Amino acid sequence: MYLLHAQTDAEFNLPYSPARVLKINIIVLNHLFSWVVDLPIVLTYLYWRYWQLGTEKFRRIVSRDVVYSEASKECVLDIYHPDGKTKIPTKKRPTIVFIHGGSWSSGQKLIYTPMGNTLRELGYVVVIPDYRKYPAGHSAGAQLAAQVVLSDLLKKASLLSAKGNTDIHAHCLPQVEGLLLFAGVYNIETHYQHEAARGVEKISAMGRAMGATIENFRRNSPLELVKSHADLFATSEDLLDFAPRILFVHGEKDTTVPLQQSTDMYNMLGEVLPPERRDEVDIRMRLYKKLKHAHCVSALMPSKLGANRHCKPLIRDIMDFVEVPSLDEQA
Structure with missing residues (x-):
């Protein structure tokens, strides 16, 4: 994962404006309150990890710190292995790669162990990587995932249209079947205005990570990436053939990343796709009325206080999306 033109020479300055300080204090208090609310999740994790499973069984379920790149010591991942109790046949088990958020500057895979296990118990192979953060994508993770996958899609379409080159595997990523984008940032410029x-x-860290100029904000925005290549989306058969299915999930109570980020991205994809072929590209939007920013992830984590009310509908939407038969299976 990398960002274009990230600013590495910026100095960090604390704001002194009374209005700004008040806003930040309110945000910090809200974060502290959310940590208290999430304490049962932490206790549930510790109980599951050390009392229910112990060390040896945990090692059989999770392969930890698998190196996937020598570029940085942060480039390691955990793999969650489903057992034989699930209904999904072994050879057909989908793999879900979860790229966590953290404002492009923080977060680590260990935090998401309970969520990884929830998806593992559904029968999926789950991969959760750590990755290089600024200054060295859920919200930030959704942006990173969308930017990388959509850039690769455009590269495939360009190679095939320009050269008729069918050996795209040497130059592009393996085919990604679908993107599950939870509370993501897709227009850096408008999100900076929101911040x-x-x-x-x-x-x-977002402004600095994205290059600190409007031009660089647009270069790192998945929405602008799609908009600037509208002609390829409208005319390229190859692009639509390789296009991943997409599920947007966003909460209407999200004040960290406004709902408009997902709706604008969803609408932009609808605008650039040819009307006669829109049904061929599976793009979905699921909005949750009382879901806040972190809850689309924390709702999938077990808690000593019982399951979150959003857990079942989120799992339903994920499974409905992931388990759609491929075209080969339908044939």
Whole structure:
């Protein structure tokens, strides 16, 4: 994962504006409150990890710290292995790669162990990587995933149209069947404006990670990537053939990343796709009325206080999306 033109020479300055300080204090208090609310999740994880499973069984379920790149010591991942109790046949088990968020500057895979196990118990192979953070994609992870996969899609279409080159495997990523994008940022410019309105744009790493200029914001925005290649989406048969299925999930109570980020991206894809072929590209939107930013992930984590009310509908939407038969299976 990498970003174009990230700013590495910026100094960190604390804001002194009273209004800005007040806004930041409110945000910090909200975060502290959310940590208290999430304490049962932490206790459930510790109980499951050390009392129910112990060390040896955990090692059989999870392969930890598998190196996937020598570029950085952060480039390691965990693999969650489903057991034989699931209904999904072994040879057909989909693999879900979860790229966590953290404002492009923080977060680690260990935090998402309970969620990884929830998906593992559904019968999926789950891969959760750590990756290089700024200054060395759920919300940030959704942006990273969308930017990388859509850039690769456009590269495949360009290679095939320009050269008729069928050996794209040497130059492109393996085929990604689908993107599950939870509460993502797809337009960096408008999200920076949102951060400024909240008074956090100076302490957030996003502006610096994305290059600190409007031009670089647009270069790193999946929405702008799609918009600037509208002609390929409209005319390239190859692009639509390789296009991944996409599921957008967003909560209407999300104040960290506004719902508009997902709706704008969803609508942009609808605009650039030819009307006669829109049904061939599976793009879905699922909105949750009372879901906040972190809850689309934390709802999938077991808690000593019982299952989150969003857990079942989220699992239903994930399974409905992931387990759609491929065209080969349908034939």
